[in-house]
Amino acid sequence: MPGWLDAAEAELHAATRDELVAQWAAETEAERGTSGGGAVRLVALAAGDLCERLAERGAACEGAEARRCELLHRRLLLARVEGQPEIAALVAELTLASWSAAAGDDARLALLRGDGDRGRRERAWRERAALGHKLWPRLRELVERRNDAARELGAASYYAFRLRLAELDVPEVDRALVELGHASEAPWREARDALLAMVGAGPLAPWDLHLDPHGTGTLASSWLPNAAEAAEAALRASGFSLPTERVRVEHGRPATFAIDPPGDVRVLLPVGAGLARFRTALHELGHALYSAGHDAALPWSLRDAPAPCLHEAVAQRISALAGERAWLVARGVPEQDAARLADGVRHEQAIEARLLVLQVGLERALYEGADPVASWQTLGMQHLGFDVRGSARAWARVPHLVLHPTLLASYAVAAGIAAGLRAAPEWLTARIFRPGATWPWRELLARAAAR
Ligand SMILES: [Zn+2]
Numbered sequence: 179m180p181g182w183l184d185a186a187e188a189e190l191h192a193a194t195r196d197e198l199v200a201q202w203a204a205e206t207e208a209e210r211g212t213s214g215g216g217a218v219r220l221v222a223l224a225a226g227d228l229c230e231r232l233a234e235r236g237a238a239c240e241g242a243e244a245r246r247c248e249l250l251h252r253r254l255l256l257a258r259v260e261g262q263p264e265i266a267a268l269v270a271e272l273t274l275a276s277w278s279a280a281a282g283d284d285a286r287l288a289l290l291r292g293d294g295d296r297g298r299r300e301r302a303w304r305e306r307a308a309l310g311h312k313l314w315p316r317l318r319e320l321v322e323r324r325n326d327a328a329r330e331l332g333a334a335s336y337y338a339f340r341l342r343l344a345e346l347d348v349p350e351v352d353r354a355l356v357e358l359g360h361a362s363e364a365p366w367r368e369a370r371d372a373l374l375a376m377v378g379a380g381p382l383a384p385w386d387l388h389l390d391p392h393g394t395g396t397l398a399s400s401w402l403p404n405a406a407e408a409a410e411a412a413l414r415a416s417g418f419s420l421p422t423e424r425v426r427v428e429h430g431r432p433a434t435f436a437i438d439p440p441g442d443v444r445v446l447l448p449v450g451a452g453l454a455r456f457r458t459a460l461h462e463l464g465h466a467l468y469s470a471g472h473d474a475a476l477p478w479s480l481r482d483a484p485a486p487c488l489h490e491a492v493a494q495r496i497s498a499l500a501g502e503r504a505w506l507v508a509r510g511v512p513e514q515d516a517a518r519l520a521d522g523v524r525h526e527q528a529i530e531a532r533l534l535v536l537q538v539g540l541e542r543a544l545y546e547g548a549d550p551v552a553s554w555q556t557l558g559m560q561h562l563g564f565d566v567r568g569s570a571r572a573w574a575r576v577p578h579l580v581l582h583p584t585l586l587a588s589y590a591v592a593a594g595i596a597a598g599l600r601a602a603p604e605w606l607t608a609r610i611f612r613p614g615a616t617w618p619w620r621e622l623l624a625r626a627a628a629r
Pocket of ligand 1: 461465490493
Protein backbone atom coordinates (compact mmCIF):
# COMPACT_ATOMS: atom_id res chain seq x y z
CA MET A 179 0.00 0.00 0.00
CA PRO A 180 1.59 3.32 -0.99
CA GLY A 181 2.69 5.52 1.90
CA TRP A 182 1.05 8.62 0.39
CA LEU A 183 -2.38 6.95 0.62
CA ASP A 184 -1.88 6.24 4.35
CA ALA A 185 -0.66 9.80 4.85
CA ALA A 186 -3.60 11.30 2.92
CA GLU A 187 -6.03 9.15 4.87
CA ALA A 188 -4.46 10.22 8.18
CA GLU A 189 -4.83 13.90 7.24
CA LEU A 190 -8.47 13.50 6.19
CA HIS A 191 -9.16 11.47 9.32
CA ALA A 192 -7.77 14.17 11.62
CA ALA A 193 -9.52 17.02 9.80
CA THR A 194 -12.87 15.18 9.73
CA ARG A 195 -12.62 14.28 13.41
CA ASP A 196 -11.82 17.89 14.36
CA GLU A 197 -14.75 19.15 12.28
CA LEU A 198 -17.14 16.69 13.93
CA VAL A 199 -15.86 17.60 17.40
CA ALA A 200 -16.54 21.26 16.56
CA GLN A 201 -20.06 20.38 15.36
CA TRP A 202 -20.70 18.41 18.53
CA ALA A 203 -19.43 21.33 20.64
CA ALA A 204 -21.72 23.72 18.78
CA GLU A 205 -24.70 21.44 19.49
CA THR A 206 -23.95 20.77 23.13
CA GLU A 207 -22.58 24.29 23.77
CA ALA A 208 -20.24 22.83 26.32
CA GLU A 209 -17.05 23.38 24.36
CA ARG A 210 -17.76 26.29 22.04
CA GLY A 211 -14.77 27.66 20.21
CA THR A 212 -12.70 24.47 20.32
CA SER A 213 -12.80 24.03 16.52
CA GLY A 214 -9.51 22.65 15.30
CA GLY A 215 -10.16 24.20 11.89
CA GLY A 216 -11.11 20.78 10.53
CA ALA A 217 -13.44 22.16 7.86
CA VAL A 218 -10.80 24.57 6.60
CA ARG A 219 -8.20 21.78 6.38
CA LEU A 220 -10.66 19.55 4.52
CA VAL A 221 -11.30 22.28 1.95
CA ALA A 222 -7.58 22.88 1.55
CA LEU A 223 -6.99 19.15 0.99
CA ALA A 224 -9.82 19.06 -1.57
CA ALA A 225 -8.34 21.99 -3.48
CA GLY A 226 -4.96 20.28 -4.01
CA ASP A 227 -4.11 17.55 -6.52
CA LEU A 228 -4.97 14.75 -4.08
CA CYS A 229 -8.46 14.41 -5.57
CA GLU A 230 -7.11 13.58 -9.05
CA ARG A 231 -4.40 11.35 -7.60
CA LEU A 232 -6.98 9.28 -5.70
CA ALA A 233 -9.15 8.95 -8.82
CA GLU A 234 -6.20 7.77 -10.93
CA ARG A 235 -4.86 5.39 -8.31
CA GLY A 236 -8.35 4.06 -7.57
CA ALA A 237 -8.88 3.19 -11.22
CA ALA A 238 -5.51 1.45 -11.44
CA CYS A 239 -5.73 -0.83 -8.40
CA GLU A 240 -8.18 -3.32 -6.89
CA GLY A 241 -9.68 -4.56 -3.64
CA ALA A 242 -9.38 -2.68 -0.38
CA GLU A 243 -6.91 -0.17 -1.82
CA ALA A 244 -9.28 0.80 -4.65
CA ARG A 245 -12.14 1.04 -2.21
CA ARG A 246 -10.18 3.33 0.12
CA CYS A 247 -9.24 5.58 -2.81
CA GLU A 248 -12.88 5.72 -3.89
CA LEU A 249 -14.19 6.60 -0.42
CA LEU A 250 -11.54 9.26 0.21
CA HIS A 251 -12.15 10.67 -3.27
CA ARG A 252 -15.87 11.02 -2.49
CA ARG A 253 -15.12 12.96 0.69
CA LEU A 254 -12.88 15.37 -1.18
CA LEU A 255 -15.39 15.89 -4.01
CA LEU A 256 -17.98 16.77 -1.41
CA ALA A 257 -15.62 19.21 0.31
CA ARG A 258 -14.93 20.83 -3.10
CA VAL A 259 -18.60 21.69 -3.42
CA GLU A 260 -19.76 22.28 0.16
CA GLY A 261 -16.50 24.07 1.04
CA GLN A 262 -17.07 26.84 -1.51
CA PRO A 263 -17.32 30.02 0.61
CA GLU A 264 -20.72 31.17 -0.76
CA ILE A 265 -22.23 27.71 -0.22
CA ALA A 266 -20.80 27.33 3.29
CA ALA A 267 -22.07 30.83 4.18
CA LEU A 268 -25.60 30.09 2.92
CA VAL A 269 -25.69 26.78 4.81
CA ALA A 270 -24.60 28.56 8.01
CA GLU A 271 -27.15 31.34 7.54
CA LEU A 272 -30.07 29.00 6.82
CA THR A 273 -29.15 26.66 9.67
CA LEU A 274 -28.94 29.52 12.16
CA ALA A 275 -32.27 30.97 10.98
CA SER A 276 -34.04 27.63 11.33
CA TRP A 277 -32.52 26.96 14.77
CA SER A 278 -33.42 30.34 16.20
CA ALA A 279 -36.97 30.14 14.82
CA ALA A 280 -37.49 26.68 16.28
CA ALA A 281 -38.24 28.13 19.73
CA GLY A 282 -41.88 27.52 20.53
CA ASP A 283 -42.03 24.59 18.14
CA ASP A 284 -42.65 22.04 20.89
CA ALA A 285 -45.76 23.91 22.05
CA ARG A 286 -47.04 24.21 18.47
CA LEU A 287 -46.42 20.54 17.79
CA ALA A 288 -48.25 19.56 20.98
CA LEU A 289 -51.17 21.69 19.82
CA LEU A 290 -51.11 20.14 16.33
CA ARG A 291 -51.14 16.69 17.88
CA GLY A 292 -53.82 17.15 20.47
CA ASP A 293 -56.02 20.20 19.92
CA GLY A 294 -59.52 19.34 18.74
CA ASP A 295 -60.08 22.85 17.37
CA ARG A 296 -59.21 22.86 13.68
CA GLY A 297 -58.82 26.66 13.53
CA ARG A 298 -56.23 26.66 16.31
CA ARG A 299 -54.38 23.82 14.62
CA GLU A 300 -54.36 25.69 11.33
CA ARG A 301 -52.91 28.78 13.05
CA ALA A 302 -50.19 26.73 14.74
CA TRP A 303 -49.35 25.05 11.43
CA ARG A 304 -49.17 28.41 9.64
CA GLU A 305 -46.89 29.80 12.34
CA ARG A 306 -44.50 26.90 11.78
CA ALA A 307 -44.83 27.25 8.00
CA ALA A 308 -43.86 30.94 8.10
CA LEU A 309 -40.23 29.93 8.57
CA GLY A 310 -40.27 27.90 5.36
CA HIS A 311 -41.67 30.84 3.41
CA LYS A 312 -38.97 33.08 4.86
CA LEU A 313 -36.14 30.66 4.02
CA TRP A 314 -37.38 29.72 0.53
CA PRO A 315 -35.56 32.45 -1.53
CA ARG A 316 -32.23 31.78 0.17
CA LEU A 317 -32.73 28.04 -0.21
CA ARG A 318 -33.21 28.53 -3.96
CA GLU A 319 -29.97 30.49 -4.04
CA LEU A 320 -28.18 27.65 -2.25
CA VAL A 321 -29.64 25.18 -4.74
CA GLU A 322 -28.36 27.22 -7.70
CA ARG A 323 -24.87 27.52 -6.27
CA ARG A 324 -24.71 23.82 -5.45
CA ASN A 325 -25.84 23.01 -8.97
CA ASP A 326 -23.16 25.26 -10.49
CA ALA A 327 -20.46 23.66 -8.35
CA ALA A 328 -21.59 20.10 -9.18
CA ARG A 329 -21.79 20.87 -12.89
CA GLU A 330 -18.22 22.20 -12.80
CA LEU A 331 -17.29 18.70 -11.67
CA GLY A 332 -19.13 17.19 -14.63
CA ALA A 333 -22.42 16.15 -12.98
CA ALA A 334 -25.84 16.71 -14.56
CA SER A 335 -27.09 18.34 -11.35
CA TYR A 336 -26.25 18.50 -7.67
CA TYR A 337 -29.03 15.96 -7.08
CA ALA A 338 -27.36 13.45 -9.43
CA PHE A 339 -23.92 14.31 -7.96
CA ARG A 340 -24.98 13.64 -4.37
CA LEU A 341 -26.79 10.43 -5.28
CA ARG A 342 -23.64 9.15 -7.00
CA LEU A 343 -21.58 9.92 -3.85
CA ALA A 344 -24.24 7.98 -1.90
CA GLU A 345 -23.85 4.88 -4.19
CA LEU A 346 -27.26 5.53 -5.75
CA ASP A 347 -28.60 6.88 -9.01
CA VAL A 348 -31.71 8.75 -10.09
CA PRO A 349 -33.67 5.79 -11.58
CA GLU A 350 -32.95 3.67 -8.49
CA VAL A 351 -34.37 6.34 -6.18
CA ASP A 352 -37.40 6.69 -8.48
CA ARG A 353 -38.00 2.95 -8.21
CA ALA A 354 -37.67 3.09 -4.41
CA LEU A 355 -40.24 5.90 -4.31
CA VAL A 356 -42.70 3.87 -6.38
CA GLU A 357 -42.18 0.87 -4.07
CA LEU A 358 -42.63 3.03 -0.99
CA GLY A 359 -45.84 4.40 -2.50
CA HIS A 360 -47.17 0.87 -3.04
CA ALA A 361 -46.06 -0.45 0.34
CA SER A 362 -47.66 2.45 2.21
CA GLU A 363 -50.92 2.39 0.26
CA ALA A 364 -53.00 0.22 2.62
CA PRO A 365 -51.60 1.68 5.88
CA TRP A 366 -52.13 5.17 4.46
CA ARG A 367 -55.80 4.41 3.66
CA GLU A 368 -56.27 3.30 7.28
CA ALA A 369 -54.44 6.36 8.58
CA ARG A 370 -56.48 8.69 6.37
CA ASP A 371 -59.76 7.13 7.51
CA ALA A 372 -58.74 7.42 11.15
CA LEU A 373 -57.87 11.11 10.64
CA LEU A 374 -61.10 11.80 8.75
CA ALA A 375 -63.07 10.21 11.58
CA MET A 376 -61.41 12.68 13.98
CA VAL A 377 -61.76 15.73 11.77
CA GLY A 378 -65.39 15.04 10.95
CA ALA A 379 -65.63 16.50 7.47
CA GLY A 380 -63.11 16.07 4.67
CA PRO A 381 -61.02 16.89 2.84
CA LEU A 382 -57.98 16.67 5.08
CA ALA A 383 -55.53 19.56 5.34
CA PRO A 384 -51.80 19.59 6.21
CA TRP A 385 -52.64 20.63 9.82
CA ASP A 386 -54.62 17.41 10.33
CA LEU A 387 -51.66 15.10 9.70
CA HIS A 388 -50.18 15.43 13.21
CA LEU A 389 -53.33 14.24 14.98
CA ASP A 390 -53.02 11.16 17.16
CA PRO A 391 -56.06 8.93 16.50
CA HIS A 392 -54.67 5.98 18.47
CA GLY A 393 -54.02 8.09 21.55
CA THR A 394 -50.44 6.85 21.70
CA GLY A 395 -49.12 10.22 22.86
CA THR A 396 -50.73 9.93 26.27
CA LEU A 397 -50.52 6.15 26.42
CA ALA A 398 -46.81 6.08 25.70
CA SER A 399 -46.21 9.00 28.06
CA SER A 400 -47.56 7.02 30.97
CA TRP A 401 -44.96 4.28 30.66
CA LEU A 402 -42.24 6.32 29.00
CA PRO A 403 -41.64 9.40 31.18
CA ASN A 404 -38.20 9.57 29.61
CA ALA A 405 -38.35 8.21 26.07
CA ALA A 406 -34.58 8.30 25.52
CA GLU A 407 -33.80 6.35 28.69
CA ALA A 408 -36.55 3.85 27.89
CA ALA A 409 -35.14 3.32 24.39
CA GLU A 410 -31.62 2.77 25.71
CA ALA A 411 -32.82 0.34 28.38
CA ALA A 412 -34.99 -1.55 25.90
CA LEU A 413 -32.10 -2.00 23.46
CA ARG A 414 -29.73 -3.20 26.17
CA ALA A 415 -32.37 -5.64 27.38
CA SER A 416 -32.65 -6.93 23.78
CA GLY A 417 -28.95 -7.80 23.72
CA PHE A 418 -27.58 -4.75 21.90
CA SER A 419 -24.33 -3.47 23.30
CA LEU A 420 -23.88 0.27 23.83
CA PRO A 421 -20.51 0.42 25.61
CA THR A 422 -20.46 3.62 27.65
CA GLU A 423 -16.72 4.08 27.16
CA ARG A 424 -17.27 4.33 23.40
CA VAL A 425 -20.80 5.69 23.07
CA ARG A 426 -21.56 8.97 24.81
CA VAL A 427 -25.26 9.78 25.18
CA GLU A 428 -26.55 13.29 25.89
CA HIS A 429 -29.77 15.18 25.26
CA GLY A 430 -30.42 17.73 22.53
CA ARG A 431 -31.58 18.02 18.95
CA PRO A 432 -31.53 14.33 17.92
CA ALA A 433 -28.40 13.46 15.95
CA THR A 434 -25.49 11.02 15.97
CA PHE A 435 -21.87 12.09 15.59
CA ALA A 436 -19.51 9.34 14.46
CA ILE A 437 -16.53 11.35 15.70
CA ASP A 438 -13.93 8.60 15.47
CA PRO A 439 -15.65 5.23 15.08
CA PRO A 440 -15.75 2.73 16.61
CA GLY A 441 -14.08 4.29 19.67
CA ASP A 442 -15.74 7.71 19.89
CA VAL A 443 -19.41 7.89 18.96
CA ARG A 444 -21.67 10.56 20.45
CA VAL A 445 -25.41 10.70 20.27
CA LEU A 446 -27.96 13.35 21.16
CA LEU A 447 -31.39 12.02 22.14
CA PRO A 448 -34.65 13.93 22.55
CA VAL A 449 -35.86 15.07 25.96
CA GLY A 450 -39.34 14.14 27.17
CA ALA A 451 -41.94 11.44 26.83
CA GLY A 452 -44.06 9.87 24.11
CA LEU A 453 -44.01 7.42 21.26
CA ALA A 454 -42.56 9.80 18.65
CA ARG A 455 -39.55 10.56 20.87
CA PHE A 456 -39.16 6.89 21.74
CA ARG A 457 -38.98 6.06 18.02
CA THR A 458 -36.52 8.92 17.40
CA ALA A 459 -34.31 7.75 20.27
CA LEU A 460 -34.29 4.19 18.90
CA HIS A 461 -33.42 5.56 15.44
CA GLU A 462 -30.42 7.54 16.69
CA LEU A 463 -29.25 4.67 18.89
CA GLY A 464 -29.42 2.47 15.76
CA HIS A 465 -26.93 4.83 14.10
CA ALA A 466 -24.76 4.76 17.23
CA LEU A 467 -24.78 0.95 17.37
CA TYR A 468 -23.71 0.84 13.73
CA SER A 469 -20.81 3.28 14.16
CA ALA A 470 -19.64 1.67 17.42
CA GLY A 471 -19.79 -1.78 15.81
CA HIS A 472 -17.10 -1.42 13.12
CA ASP A 473 -13.96 -3.53 13.26
CA ALA A 474 -11.39 -1.22 14.90
CA ALA A 475 -8.63 -2.82 12.79
CA LEU A 476 -10.06 -1.44 9.53
CA PRO A 477 -8.44 1.62 7.96
CA TRP A 478 -10.33 4.79 8.92
CA SER A 479 -11.91 5.27 5.48
CA LEU A 480 -13.64 1.89 5.82
CA ARG A 481 -14.98 2.54 9.33
CA ASP A 482 -18.32 3.81 8.09
CA ALA A 483 -21.37 2.43 6.33
CA PRO A 484 -20.77 1.86 2.60
CA ALA A 485 -23.51 4.39 1.90
CA PRO A 486 -26.00 6.53 3.86
CA CYS A 487 -28.93 4.34 2.74
CA LEU A 488 -27.55 1.42 4.75
CA HIS A 489 -26.91 3.56 7.85
CA GLU A 490 -30.50 4.82 7.60
CA ALA A 491 -31.86 1.32 6.97
CA VAL A 492 -30.29 0.12 10.23
CA ALA A 493 -31.68 3.12 12.13
CA GLN A 494 -35.12 2.56 10.59
CA ARG A 495 -35.01 -1.16 11.42
CA ILE A 496 -34.13 -0.45 15.06
CA SER A 497 -36.81 2.24 15.43
CA ALA A 498 -39.40 -0.10 13.85
CA LEU A 499 -39.04 -2.29 16.97
CA ALA A 500 -41.36 0.22 18.67
CA GLY A 501 -44.16 -1.12 16.47
CA GLU A 502 -43.57 -4.81 17.20
CA ARG A 503 -46.03 -6.12 19.76
CA ALA A 504 -43.97 -9.11 20.87
CA TRP A 505 -40.88 -6.94 21.37
CA LEU A 506 -42.87 -4.41 23.40
CA VAL A 507 -44.45 -7.10 25.57
CA ALA A 508 -41.03 -8.65 26.18
CA ARG A 509 -39.89 -5.18 27.37
CA GLY A 510 -42.67 -5.13 29.96
CA VAL A 511 -45.37 -3.21 28.08
CA PRO A 512 -48.87 -4.52 28.94
CA GLU A 513 -50.42 -6.53 26.09
CA GLN A 514 -53.23 -4.02 25.40
CA ASP A 515 -50.90 -1.03 25.35
CA ALA A 516 -48.52 -2.88 23.03
CA ALA A 517 -51.32 -3.42 20.52
CA ARG A 518 -52.22 0.28 20.54
CA LEU A 519 -48.59 1.34 20.27
CA ALA A 520 -48.14 -0.96 17.28
CA ASP A 521 -51.19 0.68 15.65
CA GLY A 522 -49.73 4.09 16.46
CA VAL A 523 -46.38 3.24 14.86
CA ARG A 524 -48.12 1.90 11.76
CA HIS A 525 -50.10 5.15 11.55
CA GLU A 526 -47.03 7.38 11.94
CA GLN A 527 -44.98 5.31 9.47
CA ALA A 528 -47.74 5.53 6.84
CA ILE A 529 -47.86 9.33 7.02
CA GLU A 530 -44.07 9.59 7.08
CA ALA A 531 -43.80 7.39 3.98
CA ARG A 532 -46.33 9.48 2.02
CA LEU A 533 -44.64 12.76 3.03
CA LEU A 534 -41.21 11.35 2.19
CA VAL A 535 -42.31 10.72 -1.40
CA LEU A 536 -43.39 14.37 -1.63
CA GLN A 537 -40.23 15.70 -0.02
CA VAL A 538 -37.88 13.78 -2.31
CA GLY A 539 -39.96 14.93 -5.29
CA LEU A 540 -39.67 18.54 -4.11
CA GLU A 541 -35.92 18.32 -3.62
CA ARG A 542 -35.37 16.67 -6.98
CA ALA A 543 -37.50 19.32 -8.71
CA LEU A 544 -35.52 22.07 -6.98
CA TYR A 545 -32.19 20.74 -8.26
CA GLU A 546 -33.42 19.71 -11.70
CA GLY A 547 -35.02 23.05 -12.48
CA ALA A 548 -38.61 21.77 -12.53
CA ASP A 549 -41.34 23.74 -10.74
CA PRO A 550 -41.10 22.44 -7.15
CA VAL A 551 -44.53 23.77 -6.13
CA ALA A 552 -46.20 22.04 -9.09
CA SER A 553 -44.35 18.78 -8.33
CA TRP A 554 -45.43 19.03 -4.71
CA GLN A 555 -49.06 19.55 -5.71
CA THR A 556 -49.07 16.65 -8.21
CA LEU A 557 -47.46 14.26 -5.72
CA GLY A 558 -49.72 15.54 -2.95
CA MET A 559 -52.88 14.79 -4.91
CA GLN A 560 -51.51 11.38 -5.85
CA HIS A 561 -50.22 10.28 -2.43
CA LEU A 562 -52.31 12.24 0.08
CA GLY A 563 -55.41 12.88 -1.98
CA PHE A 564 -55.90 16.51 -0.99
CA ASP A 565 -54.76 19.96 -2.10
CA VAL A 566 -51.29 20.61 -0.64
CA ARG A 567 -50.37 23.55 -2.89
CA GLY A 568 -50.06 26.01 -0.01
CA SER A 569 -47.67 23.78 1.91
CA ALA A 570 -44.76 23.32 -0.50
CA ARG A 571 -42.82 26.35 0.74
CA ALA A 572 -43.57 25.36 4.31
CA TRP A 573 -41.27 22.39 3.72
CA ALA A 574 -38.31 24.66 3.05
CA ARG A 575 -37.90 24.58 6.82
CA VAL A 576 -36.97 20.89 6.75
CA PRO A 577 -33.30 21.05 7.83
CA HIS A 578 -32.32 18.10 5.64
CA LEU A 579 -32.56 20.28 2.52
CA VAL A 580 -29.77 22.46 3.89
CA LEU A 581 -27.66 20.24 6.14
CA HIS A 582 -28.14 16.79 4.60
CA PRO A 583 -29.13 17.35 0.97
CA THR A 584 -30.57 14.26 -0.79
CA LEU A 585 -30.38 12.21 2.41
CA LEU A 586 -34.18 11.91 2.14
CA ALA A 587 -33.67 10.00 -1.13
CA SER A 588 -31.44 7.60 0.83
CA TYR A 589 -34.24 7.28 3.42
CA ALA A 590 -36.58 6.13 0.65
CA VAL A 591 -34.10 3.48 -0.54
CA ALA A 592 -33.45 2.55 3.11
CA ALA A 593 -37.13 1.75 3.65
CA GLY A 594 -36.82 -1.15 1.18
CA ILE A 595 -33.54 -2.36 2.71
CA ALA A 596 -34.79 -2.12 6.31
CA ALA A 597 -37.63 -4.51 5.59
CA GLY A 598 -35.03 -7.21 4.80
CA LEU A 599 -32.76 -6.62 7.82
CA ARG A 600 -32.90 -8.81 10.90
CA ALA A 601 -32.96 -6.91 14.20
CA ALA A 602 -30.78 -9.60 15.80
CA PRO A 603 -27.75 -8.07 17.58
CA GLU A 604 -25.20 -10.75 16.59
CA TRP A 605 -26.32 -10.88 12.97
CA LEU A 606 -26.24 -7.11 12.55
CA THR A 607 -22.89 -6.74 14.29
CA ALA A 608 -21.09 -9.55 12.47
CA ARG A 609 -22.52 -9.06 8.99
CA ILE A 610 -23.37 -5.38 8.70
CA PHE A 611 -21.51 -3.32 11.33
CA ARG A 612 -18.09 -4.98 11.51
CA PRO A 613 -17.14 -4.94 7.80
CA GLY A 614 -17.88 -1.19 7.60
CA ALA A 615 -17.52 0.19 4.09
CA THR A 616 -15.29 -2.65 2.83
CA TRP A 617 -17.74 -3.36 -0.04
CA PRO A 618 -20.40 -1.29 -1.80
CA TRP A 619 -23.75 -1.57 -0.01
CA ARG A 620 -25.38 -3.99 -2.47
CA GLU A 621 -22.43 -6.35 -2.25
CA LEU A 622 -22.33 -6.11 1.54
CA LEU A 623 -26.02 -7.02 1.72
CA ALA A 624 -25.57 -9.92 -0.70
CA ARG A 625 -22.68 -11.26 1.41
CA ALA A 626 -24.67 -10.79 4.63
CA ALA A 627 -27.57 -12.79 3.19
CA ALA A 628 -25.36 -15.52 1.70
CA ARG A 629 -23.14 -16.39 4.63
ZN1 LIG B 1 -31.06 8.70 10.54
